[in-house]
Amino acid sequence: MTIRLTIDGTSIEAREGQTILEVAREHGIRIPTLCYHKDLTPTGNCRMCLVEVTRQRFLQAACVTQVWDGMEIETGNEKVRRARKLSLELMLANHPQDCITCDVSGECELQDLAYEYQVCVPGWGAKGKRYPVDPDPNPFIRVDMNRCILCRRCVLACAEVQGRDVWGVAGRGIEECIVAGAGVHLLEARCESCGQCVAYCPTGALSNKMNYGVARAHQVRRVTTTCAYCGVGCQFDLLVKGNQVIGVSSNPDSPVNGMALCVKGRYGYDYIHHPDRLLKPKVRRYLLDGKPKPTGNRKSSSANREWVEVDWDTALDITARRLRQARDTHGPDSVGILTSAKCTNEENYLMNKFARQVVRTNNIDHCARL
Amino acid sequence: MTNRKITHQPIDPQVEELVAGYGQDREAVLEVLKDLDRRGQLTPATATDTARAMGIPAHQAYGMATFYSMLAFEPRRNILRVCDGPVCWLKRATAASGLETIEKWSAAVEGSWSVERSSCLGLCDRAPAVLVNEEQAGPLTAAEAGRVCQGWRGVPTDYASPRPGEVRALLSNAGKIDPDSIESALAHGAYRGLKAALQKKPEEVIAEIEASGLQGRGGAGFPVGRKWKFVAAAERTPRYMICNADESEPLIFKDRVLIDSDPHQLLEGMAIGGYACGAEEGWIYIRGEYPAQATRLERSIAQAEEKGCLGENLFGSGFSFRVHVHRGAGAYICGEETALIESLEGKRGEPRLRPPYPPSCGFRGQPTSVNNVESFAAVPSILRNGAEWWKGLGPTPGTKLYMILGHVRSSGLFEAPFGLTLRQIIDQFGGGLLPGSEFKFALTGGAAGTIIGPDLLDVPLDYSSTQKGISLGAGAFLVCDQRVSVVGMLRELLHFFATESCGKCTPCRVGTWRAHEILVRMAAGEGRPGDVAELEALSENMLLASFCGLGQSVPIPINSALHHFAAEFAAAEKAQ
Numbered sequence: 004m005t006i007r008l009t010i011d012g013t014s015i016e017a018r019e020g021q022t023i024l025e026v027a028r029e030h031g032i033r034i035p036t037l038c039y040h041k042d043l044t045p046t047g048n049c050r051m052c053l054v055e056v057t058r059q060r061f062l063q064a065a066c067v068t069q070v071w072d073g074m075e076i077e078t079g080n081e082k083v084r085r086a087r088k089l090s091l092e093l094m095l096a097n098h099p100q101d102c103i104t105c106d107v108s109g110e111c112e113l114q115d116l117a118y119e120y121q122v123c124v125p126g127w128g129a130k131g132k133r134y135p136v137d138p139d140p141n142p143f144i145r146v147d148m149n150r151c152i153l154c155r156r157c158v159l160a161c162a163e164v165q166g167r168d169v170w171g172v173a174g175r176g177i178e179e180c181i182v183a184g185a186g187v188h189l190l191e192a193r194c195e196s197c198g199q200c201v202a203y204c205p206t207g208a209l210s211n212k213m214n215y216g217v218a219r220a221h222q223v224r225r226v227t228t229t230c231a232y233c234g235v236g237c238q239f240d241l242l243v244k245g246n247q248v249i250g251v252s253s254n255p256d257s258p259v260n261g262m263a264l265c266v267k268g269r270y271g272y273d274y275i276h277h278p279d280r281l282l283k284p285k286v287r288r289y290l291l292d293g294k295p296k297p298t299g300n301r302k303s304s305s306a307n308r309e310w311v312e313v314d315w316d317t318a319l320d321i322t323a324r325r326l327r328q329a330r331d332t333h334g335p336d337s338v339g340i341l342t343s344a345k346c347t348n349e350e351n352y353l354m355n356k357f358a359r360q361v362v363r364t365n366n367i368d369h370c371a372r373l
Numbered sequence: 374m375t376n377r378k379i380t381h382q383p384i385d386p387q388v389e390e391l392v393a394g395y396g397q398d399r400e401a402v403l404e405v406l407k408d409l410d411r412r413g414q415l416t417p418a419t420a421t422d423t424a425r426a427m428g429i430p431a432h433q434a435y436g437m438a439t440f441y442s443m444l445a446f447e448p449r450r451n452i453l454r455v456c457d458g459p460v461c462w463l464k465r466a467t468a469a470s471g472l473e474t475i476e477k478w479s480a481a482v483e484g485s486w487s488v489e490r491s492s493c494l495g496l497c498d499r500a501p502a503v504l505v506n507e508e509q510a511g512p513l514t515a516a517e518a519g520r521v522c523q524g525w526r527g528v529p530t531d532y533a534s535p536r537p538g539e540v541r542a543l544l545s546n547a548g549k550i551d552p553d554s555i556e557s558a559l560a561h562g563a564y565r566g567l568k569a570a571l572q573k574k575p576e577e578v579i580a581e582i583e584a585s586g587l588q589g590r591g592g593a594g595f596p597v598g599r600k601w602k603f604v605a606a607a608e609r610t611p612r613y614m615i616c617n618a619d620e621s622e623p624l625i626f627k628d629r630v631l632i633d634s635d636p637h638q639l640l641e642g643m644a645i646g647g648y649a650c651g652a653e654e655g656w657i658y659i660r661g662e663y664p665a666q667a668t669r670l671e672r673s674i675a676q677a678e679e680k681g682c683l684g685e686n687l688f689g690s691g692f693s694f695r696v697h698v699h700r701g702a703g704a705y706i707c708g709e710e711t712a713l714i715e716s717l718e719g720k721r722g723e724p725r726l727r728p729p730y731p732p733s734c735g736f737r738g739q740p741t742s743v744n745n746v747e748s749f750a751a752v753p754s755i756l757r758n759g760a761e762w763w764k765g766l767g768p769t770p771g772t773k774l775y776m777i778l779g780h781v782r783s784s785g786l787f788e789a790p791f792g793l794t795l796r797q798i799i800d801q802f803g804g805g806l807l808p809g810s811e812f813k814f815a816l817t818g819g820a821a822g823t824i825i826g827p828d829l830l831d832v833p834l835d836y837s838s839t840q841k842g843i844s845l846g847a848g849a850f851l852v853c854d855q856r857v858s859v860v861g862m863l864r865e866l867l868h869f870f871a872t873e874s875c876g877k878c879t880p881c882r883v884g885t886w887r888a889h890e891i892l893v894r895m896a897a898g899e900g901r902p903g904d905v906a907e908l909e910a911l912s913e914n915m916l917l918a919s920f921c922g923l924g925q926s927v928p929i930p931i932n933s934a935l936h937h938f939a940a941e942f943a944a945a946e947k948a949q
Contacts, residue, residue, distance in 0.1 A: 047726060050879050050918045061925060062917045067726050082917070089914040093883035127887070153876065162430075171432020172721065172876075173439040175704075177886040179876030185417035185424075185435035192431060 006072035011079070023065035023076055024052055034078050035087065035116055037094075037205055038154035039066040042262060043163055049154050050090045051116065054078045062086055088120045094152045096128030097177075098206075105150070105207040109220035112205035113152060134180070137212075141189040143196045143270045145215050151181055151208035157200035164203075164263050169194045181208075198269040202253040202262050213270060214250040218242065227254055230268040234347045235259060237268050248275045284318035285310040291321070330362055339366035385422045387414070392426035399427050402719040406438050407661075407702055413448030433720065440721045440875075441702035442492070443661045449487040453478060453521070454504040454662070456511075458493030458623035459820065459865040460778050460851060461501040464512065471868070474515065478503075481518030492705060492869050493623040493820075494662050497778050497849075498530045498785045507664035532630055536787045536802055542763075542772045543750045544788045547634035552669060555676035558637040564682045566753030570645045571690040578649040579605060582752065585760035586770035590747035591617060591708075592819065592846045594836035597748050603732035604650040607740030614647045614655035615736060615743045619713055621660050621705040623820040623869055624849035627774040628746035630786050632659075632666040635750070636673040637682075640696055642749030644683060645756060647694040650742055654695050658713050661702040670698050705873035709921050710735075710743040712875065723877045724921035747774060768792040769835040773845075777803040779852035780810045795843070796830040798850055810854035814937065818846020820866050821926035824859065824934040842933065859938040860945045863930060864892035870927050881924030884915045888931065895945040904946045905935065 004019045010032055017026040022045070027034050038049035047064035056063045057075035062083060065076075077083060095117060102108045117123070134148040158170045158181065169192045173182040184192025201209045225240040238257035242250040251269050253262040274280055289297055289307040297304035329337050340362070342354045351369065358367035391408055395401035405423050409415040417435055424434035438444050443454075455478050457471035465474060471490060479488040496502035499511030503521065510526040517525065533548025535541055551557040558564075570578045583598030604612055616639065620628040632639060643655045659667045674696050677683040685693045704722045706712045711725035714736050735741025751771060755763045764770045767790025775798060778784045782804030789802065795815060799806065806812060812830070817823050822844045829843045838845055853862065867889035876882045888911045891904050912928040912935075919925045935942055 047920060048878050050920070053918055061919075064920075069728075086914055086918045089910060090879050090918055093879050093887065093914070096883055096887065127890070153879075153882070158432075168430035168432065171430060171436045173432070173436045174876065175440050175442075176871060176874040176876045176882060179882065182432060182435065184431040185421040187417070187421075 006070065008070050008072070008074040008076065010076045017070050019070075021070055023054060023056075023063070023068050023070055023074075026070055027065065027076075027078060032078060034065045035119070036066060037112055037116065037152065038156060040156055040159075040203055043156060043159040043203070046155060046159070049094070049152065051087055053083055053086050053090075055080055055083050084120070087116075088122055091116055091120055091122045092125050092128075095122060095124045097130075097133070097149075098124060098128075098152065099132060099149050100124045101150075104216075106145075106210045106215050107207040107220070111207060114206075139183070139188050141194065141196060141212070143198060143212055143266065144189060144194075144201055145210045145212040146189075147208055147210070148180055149208075150206045152206055153179060153181065154205060155181070156203040156205065157181060157209055160199040160203040160262075165195070165197050165199045167193055167195060167197075170200060196266040196270065197264065198266070199263060202264075202269075211250060211270075213273070214242070217249050218244040223249065225252065225254075230264070231345065232265075232267045232271065233344050234351070236347065237264055239264055239268060241272070248272055283312050284315060285312050286318055286321055287311070290325070291317070326362065330364075335362050335364040336366060338362045338364050340364075340368070342367070342369045344370055384425050385419060388419050388422040389426050392423060397427060398719075399429055400717065400719040402427065402429065402434055402437055403441065403702055403716070404700075406434065406441075406444055407700070410444050413450070415444060415448075416446055429719075436721050437719075441661070441704050442872075443703035445489075447487075451486045451506055451522075452489060452504075453482055453486050453506075454489050454491040454494065456494040456496060456500070456502045456504075457490045458497065458500075458869065459816070459862060460493075460497040460624060462865050463779060463851070463853065463857065463862075464500040465514065474501075477515035478518055481515045483519075483522045486522060491662060491703070492872055493621060495620055495626045495629055495660065497624055497626050497776065499527060500778070502527075504662055509663075509665060530785055532634060532786060536783070538789065538801055539787050540766060540772050540790055541788050542754050542766065543631060543638065543747065543774065544634060545754070546638065547630075550635060552633060552636055553672060555637060555673065555680055555682070558635065559680070562757065563635075563637040563753075564641050564677075566756035567641050567644050567648075567682070568688055569756045570648055571688055571692060575605060575649045575651060578645060578756070581760050582649070582755060585755045585763040587748065587751055587755060587763065588770070588836060589745055590751070590773070590847065591745040592821075597744060597752075600732060600742055600744070601646060601650050603730075604652070604740045604742045607733055609740055610651065611654065612650055612652040612740040613736045613742070614643050614650065614652045615710075615713065615717070615731075615741055616643055616655065616657040616746060616749055617708060617710065617713060617743050618657050618659040618663070618666075618746050619701055619704075619708040620746070621662075621701075621708050621873075622847065622849075623866075624776060624778060624816065624822075624851050625819050625847045627776060627786060627848065629663055629666055631746050631750050631774070632663075632669060636669050637677065638750045638753055639746055640670075640673060640677055640683060642752035643696055644687065644694045645752050646742060646744065646749060648690075648692050650740075652742070653693050655697070656717060656736070657696060657698045658707065658717055659698060659700055660707070661700050664700070667698050667700050674698065704875075705869075706875045706921075706923055709923060712921070713743065714741065721875070723875045724923075766790050768833075773848050775802065776849040777852070778850065779815070780807045780854040780857075781805065781852050782807060791835040791845075792833045794831045794833055795825075795850060798834075799830075799852055803852070806852070806854065812852065813855045813857060814853050814859055814862075814934075816851040816853070816862065816866075816930065817849070818844035818929075819849050820869055821923075821929055822846045822849070824862070824930050824937060826937040828937075842936075844929065858896060859934050859941050860892060861896045863934050864889065864896045866930050867892050867927070870923070874923065878918075878920035878924060880914045880918040881920065881927070884911045884919075884924070885927055887911060888915075888927075895942070898945075900946040902946055905942050908942075909935065 034052050037051045045066040047067040052065040053062035054065045055077045132149045136147050139146040161170045162168050183189045223242040223244050230237040237260035240252045240254045241248050288309050297307045340358045342351050391405050420434040420438045421431040424431040494502050502511030513527045546561050550561050579601050587597045588594040707716045707722040709724050712722040716722035731741040769791035772788050776786050787802050825843050832841050834845045871885040871889045874881045874885045912931040915924045916928040
């Protein structure tokens with residue numbers, strides 16, 4: 004059902020069941036958020052998205068309050084801004100003043116809002132670090148709970164996106180903190196290091212260990228690409244500094260996977276610049292020279308067996324020739340084809356056609372795993 | 374970078390057995406954790422095993438073990454919990470801080486005893502109070518620690534005989550019946566209200582309650598009949614009745630007295646509510662600091678089921694109603710109805726988003742009515758005597774339990790109609806101020822009530838008097854004389870709220886803590902210019918921006934104290 008409401012004096016049409024935040028965003032009205040993320044169940048914890056609704060005694064959290072017909076909303080009046088500003092100050096009170104060395108400075112949602120509202124860490128806050136820095140031996144995820152503002156996005160991301168339920172909330176009041184399992188290390192708490200929690204963390208509490216301190220947001224170029232690991236086709240952004248890929252970042256607009264990635268996609272990027280990585284095809288010397296496969300011991304024939312870098316056409320020509328030879332000499336069933344989960348469905352389909360209709364063998368299989 | 378090998382460990386068979394004892398019930402997490410705690414076996418590892426045995430995330434069990442204040446990972450043989458509430462603070466002659474008191478007790482008890490702090494034990498009429506394992510005790514000071522270890526429990530308060538001027542409806546059986554004997558209760562009319570209700574249609578019962586004008590006694594005064602109407606109108610079944618006996622607010626102990634004096638009255642009220650709302654199951658969520666009352670209720674339920682007053686097919690009506698007792702483990706926030714429901718479902722007691730409200734989506738996502746002990750206790754007599762009788766008891770329908778505490782001659786609890794003024798409460802029912810005492814201020818309603826000066830002594834009290842600046846709340850009044858510092862009292866209150874804040878939302882989690890920090894300084898003579906302005910700003914933020922009623926009500930004592938005692942705060946601010 005369509006209803007009418009007023010946001011900041013403008014009459015707006017909305018659908019019943021929508022939240023104030025959803026309606027505002029649809030109409031390009033910005034309401035600041037911290038604990039809210041479109042992928043996660045809204046909780047209304049951080050109180051940044053508070054707005055004033057006429058005839059309501061308390062300010063309402065836009066992320067969880069549903070609109071009603073005739074609702075009148077003010078998203079940025081003096082009272083609202085004052086409440087947001089003090090809430091930010093209270094959040095910053097237990098937050099270290101270490102933006103200068105923090106990895107996420109420049110892409111930190113807390114920092115952006117503190118800047119927008121011109122809030123500093125209050126003089127009475129910042130009583131030193133309450134938690135050890137980087138205490139978790141997880142090889143990919145760096146934990147610094149001093150920077151945590153208890154928005155619980157990591158808890159929800161782990162539970163709702165990844166379905167692992169590693170992160171949780173412990174303690175009470177000012178002692179409340181985010182813990183893995185029963186206060187243990189991530190891997191002991193069944194973590195599979197997907198890094199979803201890092202992707203959803205609005206601050207530097209959870210960050211990536213492999214590239215910590217390597218580059219700031221403004222120093223990297225983002226290159227959107229498709230993951231090479233499997234056929235799902237997840238997209239993400241490669242973070243490129245100079246000419247080096249230094250990390251992977253979720254791209255929320257990815258059609259297949261959204262923010263989600265697996266441990267390989269998110270953290271398995273170090274092969275890119277690895278010296279052992281093959282960038283061009285190689286063939287054995289004897290194949291290139293059109294000679295038969297050398298017999299005898301390997302030492303005496305090593306010159307013929309050595310790998311020679313060639314261009315793609317040469318490599319493919321040799322492969323095609325040798326496959327045809329094998330088929331014609333020994334029959335189609337002398338050829339077997341093993342395809343890969345790294346290929347897409349379409350590529351695997353084509354290999355099936357190739358095996359059965361070109362080579363004319365049923366010897367085709369799939370590794371079905373990475 | 375070291376990668377430790379994670380090996381599979383089998384679940385501790387003892388934990389597995391415990392969990393199996395509760396039928397693998399995922400709502401029984403708190404029960405299992407409490408059992409483990411009692412055995413001295415509660416550790417992060419056994420909490421994890423509990424979670425594994427139940428098929429829930431490890432963080433849930435660990436999060437609960439660290440949320441409820443009565444649970445601890447250190448094994449303890451005998452636990453002595455010292456009340457650190459404002460009434461006990463006031464009662465201690467030396468006005469020592471809670472920390473000093475706990476140190477004193479720790480030094481004085483025998484070796485096998487562990488001393489712990491409790492935010493409030495609900496024994497304000499026995500202040501200063503302690504909880505000795507499962508036994509309530511007081512009034513007691515650390516000087517008597519030796520005797521306490523030997524079994525001395527102080528002197529319990531007796532509510533058998535009414536004070537002059539009392540009008541007893543809910544307490545009519547107090548002292549007349551043996552609370553542990555259903556025969557005795559039946560001889561005094563127990564379950565007659567239920568029988569009367571079962572003669573009517575459920576909607577007629579609701580109409581009767583609505584006509585009586587009974588307002589919820591938890592403090593907000595929401596009409597009970599209207600709430601039940603919502604639940605009864607909800608289409609989904611099963612529906613549930615929940616009794617909120619998590620009476621954790623300092624100054625308030627009326628529910629404890631009601632349960633101790635006439636437990637069947639509460640059970641009967643719940644059964645009537647169940648019949649009216651179409652609910653066949655009820656839970657009493659009772660705070661962990663009331664073990665004796667929880668046991669009494671369990672005993673009463675067993676007796677009532679034996680007599681056919683609870684259970685299947687009550688009095689041949691075809692209506693069945695069962696009541697379960699759920700013990701909390703130390704969390705004020707669980708008095709907030711949605712936090713209570715979360716806790717009942719085996720989670721951390723954090724408030725839920727509202728709407729949806731419990732009448733449409735409560736316990737297990739089903740329509741649920743959450744009512745206070747005093748509300749349920751009022752129901753049987755209304756069914757027995759009629760709505761008109763209840764309405765005729767006073768200017769606002771019915772009677773109210775009042776708790777008068779502090780510097781009066783005769784502190785304790787009494788029952789009277791609405792419309793009393795604080796002056797009447799002090800002089801007529803409290804026996805007047807103590808010799809040498811002059812009225813300086815009172816905390817009214819409860820810890821989240823108003824701090825008022827002498828100018829509001831003559832305001833007649835009901836649920837609307839909050840608008841005049843004095844709240845009735847749950848009916849408690851802490852009277853303080855000229856010796857008590859308002860700044861000190863507010864510090865105690867904020868200490869309570871800061872330790873009991875659940876931590877979910879920022880304004881309450883950090884705001885209470887910061888306000889307490891300022892007040893500690895001010896009370897210690899180290900105030901600084903700007904302190905009052907900061908308190909005001911924090912107060913506004915907690916009021917406007919907090920997630921639930923806990924944070925939203927903390928500003929009530931702060932604002933009223935700042936308003937009525939501006940000069941005292943201004944002086945404290947300039948102390949340095």
